Amino acid sequence: MSSFDKLTHHFQSISNLQHAYSMLSWDNASVMPSGGAEARSNAIAELSTLIHQKMTSPALEELFSEVEANDTINSASVREMKRQWSQATVLPEDLVRAKSIAGTKCEHAWRTQRGDNDWAGFEKNWAEVVKLSQEEAQIRAQAKNTSPYDAMLDLYEPGTTSESLELVFNDVKSWLPLLIDQVIEKQAFELVTLPQGHYPREKQKALGLDVMKLLQFDFEHGRLDESVHPFCGGVPSDVRITTRYDESEFIQSLMGIVHETGHARYEQGLPKSLAGLPAGEARSMGIHESQSLFFEMQIGRSNPFIAHLARLAEQHFGSSNSQQFSQDNFQKLYTRVKKDFIRVDADELTYPAHVILRYEIERDLINGKIKYTDVPELWNQKMQQYMGLSTEGNFKNGCMQDIHWTDGAFGYFPSYTLGAMYAAQFMAAMRKNIDVDSVIVSGDLTPIFSWLSDNIWSKGSLLTTDELVKQATGETLNPAHFKDHLRNRYL
Amino acid sequence: MSSFDKLTHHFQSISNLQHAYSMLSWDNASVMPSGGAEARSNAIAELSTLIHQKMTSPALEELFSEVEANDTINSASVREMKRQWSQATVLPEDLVRAKSIAGTKCEHAWRTQRGDNDWAGFEKNWAEVVKLSQEEAQIRAQAKNTSPYDAMLDLYEPGTTSESLELVFNDVKSWLPLLIDQVIEKQAFELVTLPQGHYPREKQKALGLDVMKLLQFDFEHGRLDESVHPFCGGVPSDVRITTRYDESEFIQSLMGIVHETGHARYEQGLPKSLAGLPAGEARSMGIHESQSLFFEMQIGRSNPFIAHLARLAEQHFGSSNSQQFSQDNFQKLYTRVKKDFIRVDADELTYPAHVILRYEIERDLINGKIKYTDVPELWNQKMQQYMGLSTEGNFKNGCMQDIHWTDGAFGYFPSYTLGAMYAAQFMAAMRKNIDVDSVIVSGDLTPIFSWLSDNIWSKGSLLTTDELVKQATGETLNPAHFKDHLRNRYL
Structure with a gap:
C-alpha cells in the first residue's frame, strides 16, 4: 500500500467514527429520551477521544513526509488531510481537555444564567474559557506565524485574515447604518399581518416537506425531524435537518426549513468520489452558510419564491382570512426590518451589524x-x-445571548456575514447565465441547483476558498454584490 | 489504579462503543433513508473492528491473571468479563472475518432466494457458512472441552448443554403432539372473528403506547418506533423497541408490542450500578426471551389482560360491530392453535415443535x-x-424460512423454548405470593413487576442461570410448569 493509500485509509477510518459521532449527536438532539443522556455523553466522549487519537496518530507525520502527490486531486487531498492533522496535533492534549471541561461547564451553567441575566455568575466560569482560548490561539498563532485571532479564524475560514475581513467589514460599516434607517423609514407605514391561529405540527411538517421537494432535497439521502434548536447534521449520504414547530405561528419555522435545506443540499452535493476524505468535505463555515443563505435569502425571500410559499401555505392551512396568505403580505413579513437585540431573530439587513459587533469584540x-x-x-x-x-x-x-463564546468558539461569527456576501455574489454571477426569476416562477429550479452543484457543491475542499469563489464568479470576495442585493430588495 | 479498576475501565470503554453500535443499528432499521446504507455499513464495520480489538486486547490476559476478586460482586464481574474475553479471543481473526463475509453474503442472497424457493442457489453460499461455523464450533469446543454444538450453545445459553436440553425437550416431545391434537379438536367449532377494517397507523401507535403504559414501560428511558422486523435494541438507559403496522389488522402488531415491552423492561431494569459492565448485562438469550414471553404469554394472553386489550382497542377504534372487540373474541383470537409451516407466525402451543425440530437438525x-x-x-x-x-x-x-442459519447463528433456537419454559416457571413461583389475576384486573401491575425486578432484572449476570432460576423459583429449570400452563390454558 502506498503512503497516499495509507493516508486515505486512515482518514476514511476517522470518517467512520465521525459518522457515528454525527448520528449520535443528531439522535441526542432529536429523538433521545432524557434518561439516555448520561450513557450517551459517555459514548460521545469515547468517540471524541478515539477520533482525536487517530487524528494525532504519530504514524501520520511519517506518512505525510513520504507521500508524493502527483495529480491535482491527490495534492488537494493531502493538503486538506494535513490541515486537519496539524490543527489537531498542534495543541497539547492537556489544553484540549481543560478547554473542553471548562467550556462544557460554562455552557451548561449559561443555559440558566442567561435567563437570570446573571453576568456575575457567568463571568466566573467564562474567565477560564477565555484564558484557555487565548492560550489555544497563541499556540496556533505561533505555529502559523499569524496573530492569535487569525489563527482561530483559520479553523472556520481557512485563508481568511483579520486584514481581509476588515476591508469588507469596514466597507459594510460605511453604508449599512444609513441603509437600515432608510428602509425602516420606508417600511414605517406598511401594513403587515402575521398569520395567527392554530397550525398543527403535522400540517406544518407536510408544508415543510412540500417546500423541501420544491428545493429538491434528496429524501433518499436525508430526513426532516424536530429539535429544540434547528440544525443540519448527519453525513453527506444521510443528511438530517431539523426544525421546531410553534403551533400558533408557522412563518419562522417554514423559512428555517428553507435555510437548513440549503445546508443539506451542499452536503448532499459534495463529491461522492471523495466521500470520507477531508478534500470531500465542505470548504468552510462561510461557504456552508453561503449555501443556506443562498436558499433562504437569495431564493427563499425572492418575490417568485414567496409566491410559491404563500400558495403552499394556503393549500395546507386554507384560510377564512386569505389576505394573511397573500403574496404581498408574505413578502412584507419576510422582508421586515427592525433594530433589535437578538442576532438569531434579526432580519437580513441588521444581521451584519450583529456580526461585526461580535467580530470586533472577540478579535x-x-x-x-x-x-x-x-x-x-x-x-x-x-x-x-x-x-x-x-x-x-x-x-x-x-x-x-449566544452560545458560541460559552465554550470558546471564538472566530466563528464572521462566517455568517461572509456567507451572506458569498451568497449575493454567487447569485449575481448566476444571473449572467440564468433567468433566475423565470426559473423560480416555473417551479422547476433545476438550472439554479445545477449551477450551485457545478460551481460549489461538487468542488468539496478541492480548491481554496479564493479559488472556488473566483472560478465560480470571476472574482474573489467582493462585498459590492451584497450591497447591491440589499439596496435592490429593500429600497 | 488496581487491576480490577483497569478491567472495569476497559470494559466500560467497550460498552461505550457498543452503545454507538446499538444506536446506529436501531437507526439503520427504523429511520435511516435507503441512500445512507453504504456509509452506515462502513461505520458499523469500523465499530465492530474496534470492539473486537478492544475485546481481544493483549493487556487483558495479564490483568485477568493479576486481578484478585475479593467480594461477590467483583468475582461475578470478573467471571463475566472473562467469559466475553475468552469467547472473543479463542477464534483466529481470519476465521472471524471469513465467517462474517460468508454470512453477510449468504444472508443477503437469501433475502431474494427465499421468495424464489431457490434452494440450489442458497446451498452454494450456505455450504461455506456451515463449514466455517463447524470450524468455529470445533475451536470453541477444544477450548471448553465440550462437543462442538455445546460450545455454540454456550454463546447464547451459558451453562446449558445438549444433555440438559434433551432431558427437557424429550419430555416436551412425549406430551406435546397429543396436546396439540386435543386442542385443535376442541377449537374446531369455535367461532372467532379477526377484526378487519381500516386501522390507521397513528391510532394503532396510540393504542400501543397505552398498552406500554399499562406495562409500565419507562418512557424516560426508551421509545417506540417502526421497523420492518420488530426488535428491541438500544441500551439499558435508552431502550428502543419497534413494531410494524398493518393498517388492515392490528391484532398481531399489538401483541408484538407487548412482547418487545417485556424485552425492554428487562433491559431497563438491569442493575444501574453495573452499567456498562458484562455482569450488568442480561443473563442469557433464554432469560431475555423468558421476559418477553412472560409479558406476551403469561401476562398478555391471560384473561384479565385480554380484557384490558379489548377495552383499549374499543376505545381507540370504536366499532359498529362490537362483537369483534369483545373479550371473548380477543381471547379466542389470541389462543388459536394451528399446525402450520412458519415459526414466527406460530401459536404458543405449536411453537416448541418448531424449535425442537431446528435444534435437532442444527445439533x-x-x-x-x-x-x-x-x-x-x-x-x-x-x-x-x-x-x-x-x-x-x-x-x-x-x-x-429463518434468518438465523444464513449467517451461522447456530445454537440460538433453543433459547426461544427455554424462555417459554422459564416464563411459565416464574409465573408459577410468583403465584405463590401474588394474586396475579386480581393484580392484572386492577390495572396496576406493580406487584408483578416488582417480583420480576427483584428476582430477575436487578440480578443482571451476577448469578449463573441455574442460580438465578433456583433463587427465584426454588428449583432449576423444570418443564412441568410449562406443561401445566399449556394444559390449563388450552384444555
Missing part, C-alpha cells in the same frame, strides 16, 4: 487587547453606535 | 453427523412427524 479579546470584564460595556457601546440600542445591565439580550 | 449439523445437503429432507421428515405437514420441495416455508 480584541483573543488578541489580548481587552479583558473579558470589558465585554459588557463594549457591547453596550457598539449596540448604541450600530443600532441605537442600549444593553446596559441587559446581559441576557446583550453579550450573554 | 447434528454442527457436530458433523449430517451434511448441509441433508437438511431439506430431514426438515420434511420432522415436520411430518411433529406436525403432519410435508415440506417436500417447499424450501421457502421449510428450511429456508
Whole structure:
C-alpha cells in the first residue's frame, strides 16, 4: 500500500467514527429520551477521544513526509488531510481537555444564567474559557506565524485574515447604518399581518416537506425531524435537518426549513468520489452558510419564491382570512426590518451589524487587547453606535445571548456575514447565465441547483476558498454584490 | 489504579462503543433513508473492528491473571468479563472475518432466494457458512472441552448443554403432539372473528403506547418506533423497541408490542450500578426471551389482560360491530392453535415443535453427523412427524424460512423454548405470593413487576442461570410448569 493509500485509509477510518459521532449527536438532539443522556455523553466522549487519537496518530507525520502527490486531486487531498492533522496535533492534549471541561461547564451553567441575566455568575466560569482560548490561539498563532485571532479564524475560514475581513467589514460599516434607517423609514407605514391561529405540527411538517421537494432535497439521502434548536447534521449520504414547530405561528419555522435545506443540499452535493476524505468535505463555515443563505435569502425571500410559499401555505392551512396568505403580505413579513437585540431573530439587513459587533469584540479579546470584564460595556457601546440600542445591565439580550463564546468558539461569527456576501455574489454571477426569476416562477429550479452543484457543491475542499469563489464568479470576495442585493430588495 | 479498576475501565470503554453500535443499528432499521446504507455499513464495520480489538486486547490476559476478586460482586464481574474475553479471543481473526463475509453474503442472497424457493442457489453460499461455523464450533469446543454444538450453545445459553436440553425437550416431545391434537379438536367449532377494517397507523401507535403504559414501560428511558422486523435494541438507559403496522389488522402488531415491552423492561431494569459492565448485562438469550414471553404469554394472553386489550382497542377504534372487540373474541383470537409451516407466525402451543425440530437438525449439523445437503429432507421428515405437514420441495416455508442459519447463528433456537419454559416457571413461583389475576384486573401491575425486578432484572449476570432460576423459583429449570400452563390454558 502506498503512503497516499495509507493516508486515505486512515482518514476514511476517522470518517467512520465521525459518522457515528454525527448520528449520535443528531439522535441526542432529536429523538433521545432524557434518561439516555448520561450513557450517551459517555459514548460521545469515547468517540471524541478515539477520533482525536487517530487524528494525532504519530504514524501520520511519517506518512505525510513520504507521500508524493502527483495529480491535482491527490495534492488537494493531502493538503486538506494535513490541515486537519496539524490543527489537531498542534495543541497539547492537556489544553484540549481543560478547554473542553471548562467550556462544557460554562455552557451548561449559561443555559440558566442567561435567563437570570446573571453576568456575575457567568463571568466566573467564562474567565477560564477565555484564558484557555487565548492560550489555544497563541499556540496556533505561533505555529502559523499569524496573530492569535487569525489563527482561530483559520479553523472556520481557512485563508481568511483579520486584514481581509476588515476591508469588507469596514466597507459594510460605511453604508449599512444609513441603509437600515432608510428602509425602516420606508417600511414605517406598511401594513403587515402575521398569520395567527392554530397550525398543527403535522400540517406544518407536510408544508415543510412540500417546500423541501420544491428545493429538491434528496429524501433518499436525508430526513426532516424536530429539535429544540434547528440544525443540519448527519453525513453527506444521510443528511438530517431539523426544525421546531410553534403551533400558533408557522412563518419562522417554514423559512428555517428553507435555510437548513440549503445546508443539506451542499452536503448532499459534495463529491461522492471523495466521500470520507477531508478534500470531500465542505470548504468552510462561510461557504456552508453561503449555501443556506443562498436558499433562504437569495431564493427563499425572492418575490417568485414567496409566491410559491404563500400558495403552499394556503393549500395546507386554507384560510377564512386569505389576505394573511397573500403574496404581498408574505413578502412584507419576510422582508421586515427592525433594530433589535437578538442576532438569531434579526432580519437580513441588521444581521451584519450583529456580526461585526461580535467580530470586533472577540478579535480584541483573543488578541489580548481587552479583558473579558470589558465585554459588557463594549457591547453596550457598539449596540448604541450600530443600532441605537442600549444593553446596559441587559446581559441576557446583550453579550450573554449566544452560545458560541460559552465554550470558546471564538472566530466563528464572521462566517455568517461572509456567507451572506458569498451568497449575493454567487447569485449575481448566476444571473449572467440564468433567468433566475423565470426559473423560480416555473417551479422547476433545476438550472439554479445545477449551477450551485457545478460551481460549489461538487468542488468539496478541492480548491481554496479564493479559488472556488473566483472560478465560480470571476472574482474573489467582493462585498459590492451584497450591497447591491440589499439596496435592490429593500429600497 | 488496581487491576480490577483497569478491567472495569476497559470494559466500560467497550460498552461505550457498543452503545454507538446499538444506536446506529436501531437507526439503520427504523429511520435511516435507503441512500445512507453504504456509509452506515462502513461505520458499523469500523465499530465492530474496534470492539473486537478492544475485546481481544493483549493487556487483558495479564490483568485477568493479576486481578484478585475479593467480594461477590467483583468475582461475578470478573467471571463475566472473562467469559466475553475468552469467547472473543479463542477464534483466529481470519476465521472471524471469513465467517462474517460468508454470512453477510449468504444472508443477503437469501433475502431474494427465499421468495424464489431457490434452494440450489442458497446451498452454494450456505455450504461455506456451515463449514466455517463447524470450524468455529470445533475451536470453541477444544477450548471448553465440550462437543462442538455445546460450545455454540454456550454463546447464547451459558451453562446449558445438549444433555440438559434433551432431558427437557424429550419430555416436551412425549406430551406435546397429543396436546396439540386435543386442542385443535376442541377449537374446531369455535367461532372467532379477526377484526378487519381500516386501522390507521397513528391510532394503532396510540393504542400501543397505552398498552406500554399499562406495562409500565419507562418512557424516560426508551421509545417506540417502526421497523420492518420488530426488535428491541438500544441500551439499558435508552431502550428502543419497534413494531410494524398493518393498517388492515392490528391484532398481531399489538401483541408484538407487548412482547418487545417485556424485552425492554428487562433491559431497563438491569442493575444501574453495573452499567456498562458484562455482569450488568442480561443473563442469557433464554432469560431475555423468558421476559418477553412472560409479558406476551403469561401476562398478555391471560384473561384479565385480554380484557384490558379489548377495552383499549374499543376505545381507540370504536366499532359498529362490537362483537369483534369483545373479550371473548380477543381471547379466542389470541389462543388459536394451528399446525402450520412458519415459526414466527406460530401459536404458543405449536411453537416448541418448531424449535425442537431446528435444534435437532442444527445439533447434528454442527457436530458433523449430517451434511448441509441433508437438511431439506430431514426438515420434511420432522415436520411430518411433529406436525403432519410435508415440506417436500417447499424450501421457502421449510428450511429456508429463518434468518438465523444464513449467517451461522447456530445454537440460538433453543433459547426461544427455554424462555417459554422459564416464563411459565416464574409465573408459577410468583403465584405463590401474588394474586396475579386480581393484580392484572386492577390495572396496576406493580406487584408483578416488582417480583420480576427483584428476582430477575436487578440480578443482571451476577448469578449463573441455574442460580438465578433456583433463587427465584426454588428449583432449576423444570418443564412441568410449562406443561401445566399449556394444559390449563388450552384444555
